[in-house]
Amino acid sequence: MEINDYKKIKTIHTLSLQYDIPTERISTFWKNLEKNKISTTQCKSCKTKYFPPQIDCHKCLESNMKWVKLDTEGVLETYTHVMMPPTSFIKKIPYTVGVGAIKNEIKILAWIIDVPYNEIEVGMKMKIIIKEIDNRLVYMWTKAKTNR
Amino acid sequence: MEKVAIVGVGHSKFGRRTDLNLNELAFESIKEALIDARITSKDIEHVTVGTMGGLSEESLPAVVINEYAGFNSKGLLRVEAACATGSAAIREAYTNIASGLCDIAIAIGVEKMTQVEGSTAIEMLGRAGSYLWEFENYGLTFPAYYAMYAIAHMKKFKTTEEQLGLVSVKAHKYGAMNNLAEFQKEINLDKVLNSPVVSWPLRLYNSCPVSDGSASVVLASEKAAKRLTDTPIWIKGLGAASDTANLSKRQSFTEIKSTSKAAEMAYKMAKISPKDIDVANVHDCFSISEIMAYEDLGFCKKGEGGKLIENKDTYIDGRIPVNLDGGLKAKGHPIGATGTSMIVEITKQLRNEGNKRQARIKNGIGLVHNLGGTGHTCYVTILSQ
Numbered sequence: 001m002e003i004n005d006y007k008k009i010k011t012i013h014t015l016s017l018q019y020d021i022p023t024e025r026i027s028t029f030w031k032n033l034e035k036n037k038i039s040t041t042q043c044k045s046c047k048t049k050y051f052p053p054q055i056d057c058h059k060c061l062e063s064n065m066k067w068v069k070l071d072t073e074g075v076l077e078t079y080t081h082v083m084m085p086p087t088s089f090i091k092k093i094p095y096t097v098g099v100g101a102i103k104n105e106i107k108i109l110a111w112i113i114d115v116p117y118n119e120i121e122v123g124m125k126m127k128i129i130i131k132e133i134d135n136r137l138v139y140m141w142t143k144a145k146t147n148r
Numbered sequence: 149m150e151k152v153a154i155v156g157v158g159h160s161k162f163g164r165r166t167d168l169n170l171n172e173l174a175f176e177s178i179k180e181a182l183i184d185a186r187i188t189s190k191d192i193e194h195v196t197v198g199t200m201g202g203l204s205e206e207s208l209p210a211v212v213i214n215e216y217a218g219f220n221s222k223g224l225l226r227v228e229a230a231c232a233t234g235s236a237a238i239r240e241a242y243t244n245i246a247s248g249l250c251d252i253a254i255a256i257g258v259e260k261m262t263q264v265e266g267s268t269a270i271e272m273l274g275r276a277g278s279y280l281w282e283f284e285n286y287g288l289t290f291p292a293y294y295a296m297y298a299i300a301h302m303k304k305f306k307t308t309e310e311q312l313g314l315v316s317v318k319a320h321k322y323g324a325m326n327n328l329a330e331f332q333k334e335i336n337l338d339k340v341l342n343s344p345v346v347s348w349p350l351r352l353y354n355s356c357p358v359s360d361g362s363a364s365v366v367l368a369s370e371k372a373a374k375r376l377t378d379t380p381i382w383i384k385g386l387g388a389a390s391d392t393a394n395l396s397k398r399q400s401f402t403e404i405k406s407t408s409k410a411a412e413m414a415y416k417m418a419k420i421s422p423k424d425i426d427v428a429n430v431h432d433c434f435s436i437s438e439i440m441a442y443e444d445l446g447f448c449k450k451g452e453g454g455k456l457i458e459n460k461d462t463y464i465d466g467r468i469p470v471n472l473d474g475g476l477k478a479k480g481h482p483i484g485a486t487g488t489s490m491i492v493e494i495t496k497q498l499r500n501e502g503n504k505r506q507a508r509i510k511n512g513i514g515l516v517h518n519l520g521g522t523g524h525t526c527y528v529t530i531l532s533q
Contacts, residue, residue: 008166011205021280052281052394078303078401080295081348082287086271089287097286099296099396107396111286122303138285 025055028067033137038072038128040106041065051106072128073144074100079112079120100126100141112141119143152245153373153380154531155252156185156366157492162480163330164262165360170204171216174258174362177485178217181254181364185376189218192366193250197226197258198237199484203269204260213256223250230276231433232520233257234363234487235527241367242383251372257488258362269358276521278394291355291434293395293522295347298436300401302349305451309349312435313340314457316353316477319432322464323478325505330359330480354435359480363489381495384513385418385530387411391523398523402451404437406526407444407517414528415446420513422446425468425530427497427507429490431519432475441517442470445528469507472497490516491529498533509533 023030032039042049043057044064051070056063079098082089089095098112098120108128112120125144130137158180165173174197182188197210206212210226223244229236234257241255261269274289282288301307317337323329340353373380389409392398399405415421422445430445432438439453447468448456456462462470473479473493476486494514497507512533519526 023280051396052278078296078300080292080299080350081345082289082292083345083347084270084289084291085287086274086283086289087267088271092287095287097288097292097296099401109282109286109394109396122299133285136285 026053029053030137032067033130033139036130038070038130038139039067040070042068049106051108070106070128071102074102074108074126074128074141076100076112076120076122076124076126076141077107078122081117096120098126098141108139108141110138110140115143149246150248151370152242152367152383153370154365154383154491154495155368155373155377155380156181156183156187157495158182158184158364159328159489159492160362161328162359162361162482162485162489166262170206170209170258170260171213173260173360174213174256174364175217177362177364178254178256181366185366185368187252187366187376191252192219192222192254194223194241194244194253195219195225196237196240196253196255197224198228198233198255198488199226199258200228200230200233201226202272204263209258213258219254229525229527230520231431231481231483232487232518232525232527233484234489234491235516235518235529236525237484237488238365238367238491238529239386239388239527241365242386245367245369251369253367254364255367255488256362256364257485259482259484260360261358261482262360266358281394289347291350292347294434294436295350296395297401297440298349298434301436301440304402305454307439307454309341310337311439311454311458312349312354313337315432315435315438316340318457318463319471319475319477322472322505323474326474326479329474329478330357331474331478350434350436356433356476356481359482361480361482361485361489363485363492365488365491365495379499381498382532383529384532385414385416385420387413387415387417387528388525389413390525393524395522402440404440404444404519404523404526406523407441407519407528410526410528411445411517414515414530418513418530418532420530424511424513425515426509426511426513427469427472427494428515428517429473429475429493430470430517432471432477433481433519435477437519438470438475445515445517464505464507472502472505472507487516487518487527490518491531494531498531
């Protein structure tokens with residue numbers, strides 16, 4: 001018989017947490033991704049744009065948004081290459097996350113894909129593309145084609 | 149508003165403490181703080197427990213700790229401000245006394261992080277931002293957020309990997325002199341630069357560990373402090389500020405605005421400026437955050453944080469000693485306990501109880517800088533003799 005020193009007790013009831021995130025009020029965002037469009041919300045009253053899209057305007061306290069198409073061209077402000085991932089992303093490493101600024105107005109955080117490591121640098125011109133990953137549409141950054 | 153003093157402090161050994169449970173760990177510092185204040189649990193009138201929770205088996209950590217330590221029957225609250233939780237607990241306990249609601253309160257910072265698999269802890273911390281827009285599709289990790297600050301800082305101010313590494317070298321130098329620190333071995337720059345990359349450019353040795361630990365602080369009104377101690381340390385200034393959850397909504401990636409805002413509030417309340425500070429503890433969850441803190445707190449000009457560490461200006465005999473207890477990097481970072489741990493360290497420094505790690509105290513003023521998340525919140529607390 002194994003001797004138990006009782007230095008610890010492993011809990012036998014495990015808890016698994018998976019959430020249904022309500023996205024009904026901004027479902028248009030993903031419907032637009034299906035049409036290969038990246039869009040966001042703009043307040044009809046005060047013209048403030050929000051990204052990520054939201055249905056409420058905190059500036060004028062109204063919930064009266066219109067959906068506007070976003071420009072897909074941006075400039076890279078910062079990035080990192082993730083080498084040690086969270087458990088659920090272990091199969092995806094290494095990946096590069098970056099924040100790009102569109103017309104100095106909206107910034108978008110997303111993966112940077114299809115760009116060799118040594119070509120990624122702050123200030124580089126990028127564009128948004130929409131890809132399907134694990135049955136889901138996701139927006140990503142990639143290098144913009146430049147005319148040289 | 150009443151004046152508030154720190155009259156008792158306690159600090160557990162930080163590190164992998166699988167030898168004790170949440171209550172026992174909290175008690176390690178609670179007992180020390182009560183004895184230091186020369187009181188018992190009966191004298192405490194209000195209890196604030198600072199803990200992020202979620203990584204130990206207890207859903208209501210404050211409740212079980214309150215019972216274990218014999219405080220049950222007093223007002224009790226759990227506060228959370230991510231990694232600034234400890235400072236938030238101090239602020240909460242402070243306001244109970246400053247408002248005149250009670251005379252003696254305790255702020256207990258505690259975290260148990262090693263009861264789950266390491267990868268689980270990392271996954272949980274990676275969700276510290278906007279879940280749907282940062283974690284769900286892009287797998288952000290906590291180091292990744294700060295790595296993005298580092299990249300921007302290196303591009304704009306030419307901060308180098310070597311300067312980042314020197315922050316860790318200092319941390320370990322003082323950790324080696326602190327018997328309560330998780331890591332008590334000195335390291336050299338090569339060790340940092342050769343360690344594996346966690347999220348470029350941050351390496352293992354640029355990153356604070358996942359730790360267990362607790363630190364407790366007994367606070368009292370002026371009236372109570374006078375009868376309890378000859379060496380009250382006064383809370384002279386407090387500042388608190390916040391910033392956006394989404395990193396993409398930040399105005400700048402080379403500064404943490406919540407730090408400069410909180411610091412401005414604290415300096416104004418204490419009627420001091422950065423040059424008056426004798427010793428400080430700043431939030432070094434990653435090497436870059438210490439460098440940015442030097443700048444955002446006004447210890448040096450923007451962009452010169454790297455030079456400050458290079459010139460050893462923040463060593464014990466430098467012009468502004470920082471993190472003489474090993475910082476988060478070497479001392480450890482049990483999330484809820486870090487803020488109270490910093491308060492304990494600065495209190496000891498101002499009481500001249502620093503021993504081998506004692507800074508030269510000229511003005512009798514110390515500063516604690518504690519960040520939550522990626523700068524989602526910041527608390528700055530100024531203590532004085």
